[in-house]
Amino acid sequence: MKKRTNDLPEASIRLASTLLLWALSLLLALPASLDAQVPGQRIPSRERVHAEFINNILDGINDTRESWMEEIEGDRLDALMAIYTSDAMVIPPGGQPLYGRDAIRSYWEETLPDLGGIQTGLGDLDASGQMAMVGGTYSLNRIGDHGNVVPESGGLLTVFVQTGRRWFIRAQVFATRPSG
Numbered sequence: 001m002k003k004r005t006n007d008l009p010e011a012s013i014r015l016a017s018t019l020l021l022w023a024l025s026l027l028l029a030l031p032a033s034l035d036a037q038v039p040g041q042r043i044p045s046r047e048r049v050h051a052e053f054i055n056n057i058l059d060g061i062n063d064t065r066e067s068w069m070e071e072i073e074g075d076r077l078d079a080l081m082a083i084y085t086s087d088a089m090v091i092p093p094g095g096q097p098l099y100g101r102d103a104i105r106s107y108w109e110e111t112l113p114d115l116g117g118i119q120t121g122l123g124d125l126d127a128s129g130q131m132a133m134v135g136g137t138y139s140l141n142r143i144g145d146h147g148n149v150v151p152e153s154g155g156l157l158t159v160f161v162q163t164g165r166r167w168f169i170r171a172q173v174f175a176t177r178p179s180g
Helices: 010-029 046-073 077-081 100-114
Strands: 084-091 115-128 131-143 149-163 166-176
Touching: 046 077, 046 115, 046 131, 046 149, 046 166, 077 100, 084 100, 100 115, 100 131, 131 166
Parallel strands: 084 166
Antiparallel strands: 115 131, 131 149, 149 166
C-alpha cells in the first residue's frame, strides 16, 4: 500500500492539538466581563476614579497649605520660600505682582514681623494632571503702628504644581475685602 503524502506527521498533529487545548483553556479562564477582574469587586465608575484623584490631590495640597501657614506663623522665611516654585508669582493684598522667589522673599521678609497669624479656607478646587487651582479665603491679623491688631480678610486664589509627590505654590492672588 502506498503512503499518502498529504497526511500530517504525527508530531505536527500532537502540537496542533496541544495548542488548540491551550487556547481553549485560556478562553475559558478569561473573565466573562471586566467586573470579574478583581474577585468580589466591581470596576469603579469614572466619577469615583475622578473623586479619588481629587482626594489625593487635596491631601497633598492641604499638607502644603498647612506648612505654608505654619511657616508664616513661625516666621520661618527660608522654609516658607521652599514652598514656592522658583518662578512663582504673588499678588499680595493691595499690592503689585511679585515675580520670582527673590521678590516674594523681600515681601515676606518685610511682612512677617507684623503678622499675628494667618488662616485660609478652601472654597473651590479644580485640578488637571500636575496642576491644581484652589479658590478660597484668607484672614490674618496685622500688628498696627501702635501695637493694635488690625484684622484683614479676603479672597485667596492659589495655583499649585506637583513635582514628584510634593505640591508647591506657583501663584497666589490675595483680594482684600474692603473694610467697613
